[in-house]
Amino acid sequence: MGKLKFFLGEALRSLRRNYFMTIAALVTVFLSMAVLGAVMVFVYNIEAVLKDVEQKVEISVFLKDSVTAEQIETLQAEIVGWEEVKESQFVSKDEALQRLKEDMGEGADVVEDLGRNPLPASFEISLNDPEEVGGIASRLEGREYIDEVSYGQEIAERIFQVTSVIRNILVVFLVMLGGVSILLISNTIRLSIYARRKEVEIMKLVGATNWFIRWPFVIEGIVVGTVGAAAALAVVQLGTDFVVERIRENLIFLSVPFDAISLVQLAIVLLGVGALIGATGSGLGLRRFLNV
Amino acid sequence: MGKLKFFLGEALRSLRRNYFMTIAALVTVFLSMAVLGAVMVFVYNIEAVLKDVEQKVEISVFLKDSVTAEQIETLQAEIVGWEEVKESQFVSKDEALQRLKEDMGEGADVVEDLGRNPLPASFEISLNDPEEVGGIASRLEGREYIDEVSYGQEIAERIFQVTSVIRNILVVFLVMLGGVSILLISNTIRLSIYARRKEVEIMKLVGATNWFIRWPFVIEGIVVGTVGAAAALAVVQLGTDFVVERIRENLIFLSVPFDAISLVQLAIVLLGVGALIGATGSGLGLRRFLNV
Amino acid sequence: MIKFEDVTKIYPPDTIGLEGVDLHIEKGEFVFLVGPSGSGKSTFIRLLIKEIDPDRGKIAVGGRDLGTLRKWKVPYLRRNIGCVFQDFKLLSSKTIFDNVLYALQVTGNGGSSAKRKVSEILNLVGLSHKASNYPDELSGGEQQRVSIARAFVNHPPLLIADEPTGNLDPETSNGIMQLLYRINKTGTTVIMATHDREMVDAMRRRVIALDDGQIVRDQRRGGYGEA
């Protein structure tokens, strides 16, 4: 424990004495982490939006006019019983007509002129995992009192295509950005160690073991990594709040769940990555100067 | 000119001799610029998509059934004459009915049952700057053979709200990222100068003027900035091509103009910024060590 | 204590550091290493602390063959050798006190007894009043004395000094020599590279003269310039 205290003291003393390099390293950690954090928040929210869009893919089950109230009830019960199904809503013939009128707006009087109601009753089924839409649809198809099962196959496939491409691009971008952050930070740390390589050499020459030299550097790295990441976290959090506030004000009709990523998750990732890169960057960056 | 050659030689010699720091600086420039470039491409393409979406805002001018073919022609000529107008298309009563049937899909037989055609003929006007839609609409309103002018005011406003918020967020993000890149790069350069502060001190002590010391550093900065940015440019270009290729394959129906930002534009920005930060970062970073 | 067998060190591409050096130094000896500038004195010392390795030949220190010494054992070798470096090699980010203390801390000994030792040795070299200064706030001679203090503080069985009085006035030099003399009397082996003719002539100890990397004289009770 005396050793830990010594290493800690060494690390803090060095951070203070080499404040120029400390600040440079902090700035790099802070900036990289802030960008990474901001993009993480962005990606998570987009992901939530994509999920939301996918939820719009529903199955419409059109019923024959001959169906009885009892049959409707049995079918509803069966559908709701399937675990893939999130919700199933019955739309009567009247409701269908009402909706059509609303949808048409300008052309509504066309419908007014009709004597009878040509629209069928239907179930509208939303799923927990929208991608299973095809399977569920085929399970329903061909039953006797069902006229037609439709889930806008083409539209649905397009949506899934689009969301999966966006998702892939974003994930790749996020991973790359993570890699970039790590490289930038360890790069700066290596540079700050490089500037002190003579000191490391001297330490070796007066009989210090590699780990005796390394520990203070590792602690320094952890301190810089964590402090920089914490600052980044604070800025990202404030920035997100500010942006979300403004989006909510301006785009009240949007239903984006802006708490897609929690402060805790973000904190764990940023602080963890910061401390880890700091520690390993310092530890590994030293290696080539320890060969004396 | 002998001087320029000397400064250039000094810069290159120093880059070679201090290769560790050269590589560190190159890596930073490359990574920052690659991220900045990638985001620029992304933002420009999103901007193109937004423009595309905004173009969807059109004015519909519904005509009274009493209008004559001659009046239609005069009005068409007048509208097309306005410089704000990009295109104006006439939709006859029959065409309108046809479209309605297509739009309704399932409910099309409702329309079949009609004896007469209740839909009006109309002009559909698209504008060069969709935001002027309100002005143009009011210019047309109230003319004798015009029944109603509509541009889906609510929808249009929402679209403009959404696009403007997205635009603001992206622009702010891009500007911030530019700032971050500049800070990261000049940070690394400062660190690499810091590691050489003793050398700078010695140069001053043997009679070198500030600019005599500074020029090689500035040239070094320009070289590192330009080379790093060029590498980033190449990677961004290759990456964009790859991604665009995949998007085109997977999402053939999307009409995104993926050449929203040209290689030349991107090159000018990245190389220019790279060289500039390199030069100024080196020039300014030296300042505090020249006071000997 | 120290054994060199046909040791040759060539700095790439072809600069001779040492060439075919055979040597035996017994425990408790006091040896002057002399020779013109660039004759290989510092190279000899750097080989002893395994800062560099020879291209040929065998070096043994305290019975350990440096050629087969495992890497992780090198620090333990160095703790048993106090070394005054020609260019001082002080840690610029530590105070004078901490620089000297560091030589004790590396051995896992940094407590209050260690601090007392540091204070004593700083007092001995006349730098108590500079204890909390940093190396770049010291004069050349003061830095040199810090390097000396750091090499002594550990009471190592072998003490090597590379021109330890080059930046010191004759009086202070004499003080340092007295110190080395007393340390040697307690059984410590002392090797000292020097250009100080007066001092070598006055002490009449073993003198090893190098020239161009080769031993040109090895005299039991020699002077600086004798043949």
Place this chain on the structure above:
Amino acid sequence: MIKFEDVTKIYPPDTIGLEGVDLHIEKGEFVFLVGPSGSGKSTFIRLLIKEIDPDRGKIAVGGRDLGTLRKWKVPYLRRNIGCVFQDFKLLSSKTIFDNVLYALQVTGNGGSSAKRKVSEILNLVGLSHKASNYPDELSGGEQQRVSIARAFVNHPPLLIADEPTGNLDPETSNGIMQLLYRINKTGTTVIMATHDREMVDAMRRRVIALDDGQIVRDQRRGGYGEA
């Protein structure tokens, strides 16, 4: 040539560098600066090249008052002063040749005549064969001679040397002294801080002795240790 009027330099917080120094050195003089370690010799030299500024008093070099000298003119002052630094101050990223050449290049003179001058001076200090080596590949004495060569190459009217023979063997030291002597004969003012008693006693030149930042002796034809 050089005038000090009541010059005091205190290093923060309260270390005396120089204290109340009054001094006059004529053009063409040869002056030894002696004194124990930490007595202020290097401080005196650093004040002369305006590396540091005094807290009190006035310094004039070659008729120019350093206190009122504009910042941008300082390099031009320094080009007229050749300085051998106690810690050599070589550029580690340049070869020996380029280190010496740099002193000419700063004056805008880097052509083939400059290169010839560099070769000559390197020959003079016996380092022609090290021209393309880097400073960290040289022995201590060799580095010191590079610093000497750099100070001489420009034939400055004022030459300052801070313990230029501290790392040199007596023979090489003598060579350097001969060189300084000849340079002085051509009219160059030479100031040399040193601990080399033999040399000072042999030369019998003006000796200024410092102690604790104050001038304790200023003798026309003095020796190292006389009262």
